[in-house]
Amino acid sequence: MDTLELMKNLLPGLKITLVITLSSALLAFVAAFAAGLARLSKVRLLRALALVYIDFFRGTSALVQLFWAYFALPLLGIELNAMTVGIVVLGLNIGAYGAEVVRGAVQAVPRNQWDAAAALNFTHATAMRRIILPQALVAMLPPFGNLLIELLKSTALVSLITLSDLTFEAQVLRASTLRSAEIFIIVLVIYFLIAQALNQGVKMIEKRFTLGRDYGVIE
Amino acid sequence: MEEAPIVSMQDVRKRFGGLDVLCGLDLEVSRGQKRVLIGPSGAGKSTVLRILMTLEDIESGAIRIDGEYLWMPDGEGKTTKAKGEALRRIRGKVGMVFQHFNLFPHMNVLRNVCEAPIHVLGLSRKSVEERALDLLDRVGLGDKASAYPAHLSGGQKQRVAIARALVMQPKVMLFDEITSALDPELVGEVLGVLKDVALKTDITMLIVTHEIGFAKEIADRVAYVDAGRILEDETPERLLRNPQHERTKKFLKTVLTT
Amino acid sequence: MIFDWRFTLEITPMLLRAFLVTVEATLVGMAIALVAGLVWAILRRSRRRLLTGAASTLIEFVRSTPLLIQIYFIFFVLPEFGLQFAPLTTGFIALGLHYSAYTAEVYRAGIEGVPKGQWEAAVALNMGRYRMWRSVILPQALPPAIPALGNYLVAMFKDTPMLAAITVMELLQTAKLIGAQSFRYLEPLTMTGVLFLLVSLLSSQFIRRLELRFAVRP
Numbered sequence: 001m002d003t004l005e006l007m008k009n010l011l012p013g014l015k016i017t018l019v020i021t022l023s024s025a026l027l028a029f030v031a032a033f034a035a036g037l038a039r040l041s042k043v044r045l046l047r048a049l050a051l052v053y054i055d056f057f058r059g060t061s062a063l064v065q066l067f068w069a070y071f072a073l074p075l076l077g078i079e080l081n082a083m084t085v086g087i088v089v090l091g092l093n094i095g096a097y098g099a100e101v102v103r104g105a106v107q108a109v110p111r112n113q114w115d116a117a118a119a120l121n122f123t124h125a126t127a128m129r130r131i132i133l134p135q136a137l138v139a140m141l142p143p144f145g146n147l148l149i150e151l152l153k154s155t156a157l158v159s160l161i162t163l164s165d166l167t168f169e170a171q172v173l174r175a176s177t178l179r180s181a182e183i184f185i186i187v188l189v190i191y192f193l194i195a196q197a198l199n200q201g202v203k204m205i206e207k208r209f210t211l212g213r214d215y216g217v218i219e
Numbered sequence: 220m221e222e223a224p225i226v227s228m229q230d231v232r233k234r235f236g237g238l239d240v241l242c243g244l245d246l247e248v249s250r251g252q253k254r255v256l257i258g259p260s261g262a263g264k265s266t267v268l269r270i271l272m273t274l275e276d277i278e279s280g281a282i283r284i285d286g287e288y289l290w291m292p293d294g295e296g297k298t299t300k301a302k303g304e305a306l307r308r309i310r311g312k313v314g315m316v317f318q319h320f321n322l323f324p325h326m327n328v329l330r331n332v333c334e335a336p337i338h339v340l341g342l343s344r345k346s347v348e349e350r351a352l353d354l355l356d357r358v359g360l361g362d363k364a365s366a367y368p369a370h371l372s373g374g375q376k377q378r379v380a381i382a383r384a385l386v387m388q389p390k391v392m393l394f395d396e397i398t399s400a401l402d403p404e405l406v407g408e409v410l411g412v413l414k415d416v417a418l419k420t421d422i423t424m425l426i427v428t429h430e431i432g433f434a435k436e437i438a439d440r441v442a443y444v445d446a447g448r449i450l451e452d453e454t455p456e457r458l459l460r461n462p463q464h465e466r467t468k469k470f471l472k473t474v475l476t477t
Numbered sequence: 478m479i480f481d482w483r484f485t486l487e488i489t490p491m492l493l494r495a496f497l498v499t500v501e502a503t504l505v506g507m508a509i510a511l512v513a514g515l516v517w518a519i520l521r522r523s524r525r526r527l528l529t530g531a532a533s534t535l536i537e538f539v540r541s542t543p544l545l546i547q548i549y550f551i552f553f554v555l556p557e558f559g560l561q562f563a564p565l566t567t568g569f570i571a572l573g574l575h576y577s578a579y580t581a582e583v584y585r586a587g588i589e590g591v592p593k594g595q596w597e598a599a600v601a602l603n604m605g606r607y608r609m610w611r612s613v614i615l616p617q618a619l620p621p622a623i624p625a626l627g628n629y630l631v632a633m634f635k636d637t638p639m640l641a642a643i644t645v646m647e648l649l650q651t652a653k654l655i656g657a658q659s660f661r662y663l664e665p666l667t668m669t670g671v672l673f674l675l676v677s678l679l680s681s682q683f684i685r686r687l688e689l690r691f692a693v694r695p
Contacts, residue, residue: 059673064666064669118274119384123307123339126338130338135325153544174553187546191543196541
């Protein structure tokens with residue numbers, strides 16, 4: 001088997017890795033905004049629920065969460081396939097970190113922007129949507145980019161709950177060919193390249209958001 | 220009978236972290252009046268405006284705007300703020316221009332002006348944009364509609380902020396030291412716009428400023444605020460030429476000589 | 478099937494013993510990360526372009542590839558070159574090197590926060606490179622970095638379960654084995670989660686205090 005053939009054998013695993021990364025990124029994005037804004041809500045119950053979610057998912061290890069959802073949850077009568085477990089757990093896990101990013105970015109918008117919005121008689125919700133969030137979003141993008149890389153990296157964990165992602169296929173191939181060095185270097189480089197691509201993607205979005213504006217000047 | 224004042228504050232008290240900022244302040248502003256507040260920094264002038272804009276709460280006292288209670292005392296020393304619909308209705312009657320402009324950095328000039336009329340008043344984009352462009356022309360920025368705030372000078376930013384407040388057609392406009400953050404050579408253009416608004420509209424104006432000469436030109440009355448109270452409240456000629464209190468004299472001497 | 482408390486009590490001593498391995502891996506791994514990260518950070522300030530370039534690329538590479546595969550790499554590939562380590566030692570090295578890529582960035586931020594005048598003053602006093610780092614730069618660069626380093630300590634702690642993949646008998650691997658033997662996964666895995674949660678919550682309190690103490694730059 002030559003190197004090219006090794007790579008061909010890894011392709012199905014790569015596809016699964018990409019699917020999980022993108023699906024859980026979507027879930028993480030939604031969860032981050034929901035929980036991050038709930039943390040800032042005036043409603044106490046919402047704040048408390050968001051805090052429990054965030055602390056729980058940040059406080060327990062991602063791999064422990066995956067194992068628990070895959071091995072223990074069925075014993076409580078909830079049986080999910082490995083793919084669902086992978087996407088949901090990783091999405092909620094990164095979403096909990098993202099929630100803190102959302103909260104921090106919203107809080108970092110200067111108070112005078114809220115004042116100006118109130119002086120123009122915006123409701124709280126409209127001010128949040130039209131004045132505060134668009135400014136906060138620019139500050140969220142770089143940390144979101146970092147979290148996306150963390151998410152990509154943590155998808156390797158799903159190989160330990162039997163999902164045949166890139167890491168899983170690498171292990172299978174190693175067992176059958178014993179060409180460890182070659183296989184793992186290829187896999188590391190593939191992950192590295194995906195990470196670079198994701199980085200570039202986030203940078204492009206960042207550019208689009210700040211197009212024509214100049215935040216270098218502090219008012 | 221005299222018409223009821225559009226703004227009335229009675230015995231308003233306000234504390235900031237153990238510090239008395241307003242100590243029983245009374246103020247009445249009649250409809251269409253151009254009232255200037257002067258006084259040393261820290262005297263509470265800006266706080267008066269921020270309270271009227273509903274941005275700050277008070278400890279006690281009564282405040283009415285255009286006949287409606289913003290703060291209603293219960294007769295036992297407590298006072299409660301208008302809520303919900305009533306609060307929003309009162310807010311709709313008041314507009315404010317801030318010392319630091321507070322423009323929205325993520326929107327160009329035209330959107331800064333149009334955002335509230337479209338999304339707060341629910342007006343159609345087309346009619347609002349037309350009016351906004353008219354207003355921008357009036358403040359001399361017709362050609363800057365698509366520029367972003369970061370690319371404007373301080374004077375230009377402040378003129379946008381004035382247009383942004385005017386487009387909401389408030390009955391009362393509050394101006395909080397709107398030239399203090401500007402380089403000296405830019406002060407004139409902003410005061411020019413302010414004067415234009417004062418002379419050509421019947422909007423009630425409350426202006427906090429250190430520009431005494433300007434106050435003399437446009438004010439119907441000038442109030443001298445010191446240590447959380449209004450010490451003197453007179454026509455500009457009388458207050459500036461013949462102040463009654465020692466503190467007023469001292470203040471005027473320092474601002475007029477510098 | 479409901480939660481069996483008696484079974485939970487029965488397995489708790491075993492889990493706590495395994496938890497000690499988890500703690501050991503975290504502490505040794507962090508010690509390696511603290512030292513290696515500092516080396517990377519200082520190398521990145523070197524005047525030799527090639528050296529700084531190589532250090533930057535390596536850091537970026539380690540940071541953007543999965544720790545799990547790095548663990549596999551050390552466990553399966555290095556023996557082919559005559560470097561064989563026990564599973565737990567592999568874990569120390571993998572955790573330490575992976576996180577050194579993060580601590581390097583933390584140190585870098587701290588070092589860049591030292592005003593230029595301090596470097597110039599050190600030169601003006603004719604200090605050698607060692608003396609400059611030792612007496613002038615690091616004493617100012619390190620304290621502000623402490624809270625961020627604390628955060629990575631907690632992050633590393635939560636990554637230790639990955640060592641289960643190379644049969645280190647840490648907390649998760651032990652819980653999984655108990656589960657496989659007794660067919661009861663719920664109790665050991667839940668207890669594992671609870672232990673992680675407790676330590677994380679306590680340490681985040683501690684880090685908040687560090688942040689106040691050292692009044693960090695972000």
